[in-house]
Amino acid sequence: MKAEQADTKRDGSWLGLYVLAYLVFLYLPVLLIPLFSFNDSIQAAFPLQGLTLQWYQTLYGNPALSGALLNSLVIAVIAASGATLCGITVSYMDLYGRSPLAATISAIARLPILIPGVIVGISLLILVNLIGLGPSRVAIVLGHILVALPTTVVVMRSRFAAIPRTVREAALDLGASDWTTFRRVMLPLSLPAVLSAFMLAFLISFDEFIVVFFLAGTEPTLPLYIWSQLRFPRSLPTVMALGTVILAVSFIIAGTAEILRHRGLGAARRNPA
């Protein structure tokens, strides 16, 4: 027994080192972006030149950039709201609606995971052209709802499933209608997950590039703006400054979503069935 414990401990520490190396692999390339964003040279190479904030200064007063940023923010808020609304209703009806239609819709809603982005992009491009909308902000919103939908459905579904069934039954027994039960009991209980789903959908929309590439009209989103800048070597340091800001904000939002999700799960554990 003792030998065995030593054994697992040994492989634990080897594995621990591996995990550490893996985290370095995961983060090192990404952290080069902030590193070189402060470097006083157009070339992203060692040795580092002087420290500078000039690339950050070029971010200010750039109308194309602020236009793209605003566009991305508006689209992400609307698309995330739409995807969260769909995620809540689809997963709730799937779990409690007991209709085969609801189960089918829930299965189809998770389907976009199995469709490469390029195909999601072109199929929506054909659709929006057919209905006369054409590439536009509305088209991008539709695309992003679709891309974020599997995530919001999965997040909301696991949250609803974690609420003990007895809670809903008690509300129904006490005379609450289905809708009242949903609005007054189930939705408030899953509020942290709703916020978490919204934030994740927001990030997905904000960062999404492959689908948006087909659906953007004259006003680019932030990733499209970055893509257009990547062609010019002179603008790379500015892209790195911009990238640093995006990374920092994404990390903060993802961290907040994670904390909210945990709080939700904690609340579920405190109310055991």
Next chain:
Amino acid sequence: MLLPGALVTFLLILFALGLVLFLAFRGNDGSLLGVGLTVGNFVTVATDPLYWTVTLRSLVIAGLVTLATVVTAYPVAYYLAFHAGRRRGLLLFLVTLPFWTSYLLRVFAWKIVLAYNGVLNSALIESGIWSEPTLAFLNTPAAVVVTLAHAYAPFAILPIYVALDTIPKSLLEAASDLGARPFTAFRRVVLPNSMPGVLAAALVVFVPTVGDYVTPAMVGGPASTMIGTLIQSQFGKANDWPFGAALSVCVMLVILVVVLVARGADRRFGSRT
């Protein structure tokens, strides 16, 4: 309550995909939905060696990315499930965090690392290991594989971790009580039981990879053009939407086959335990 979900799933997913399928059987006359009914697009795909080469290359690259991602992610998931202890939550957050940051920026980061005047070359020269920068890193299929394996790492870790975490610890104790050495227990108990997670991971890495066109364009060079790039150019420069739709249908067929094979494998492993 079903309305928003039903609208999105039926109109945006099923109808839009149906449009792609329809368009794939139309001739190109420059109009939105093409003209006539034809299998000519598929005949071209089947007979022109260019499409065979590119399709095969996409499958090989996506396959290699999937293999590399799953094999390197497995030990991380294993550590999380069996050795992480109190650090589990934090580690889980750290490995998924990069997923929530811009995909475009992560690919761009690899471009900085691998470029001729880039980080890797300059670091090797600074440290005196090499005397001249090499062109061997950027614009190779290997660069595409590394970049994509990095980009999709969290997708692989999560499902494998979930599968490993649901294995009852009593199974491992039983294996060691029955005299299995740790490696035998791993091979005969842990690995087969985690196969559903491994297959799910393989699928979520393979699907977006096989249709990707961003990474091949940024770090792959002409020798790593993938099918996503061809589809994208049909809807852009080449302006032959029906043919692009036909290519998309072929990609979806390949994915369908992969999904069915994965399902079959899943069932085989499922019946074993």
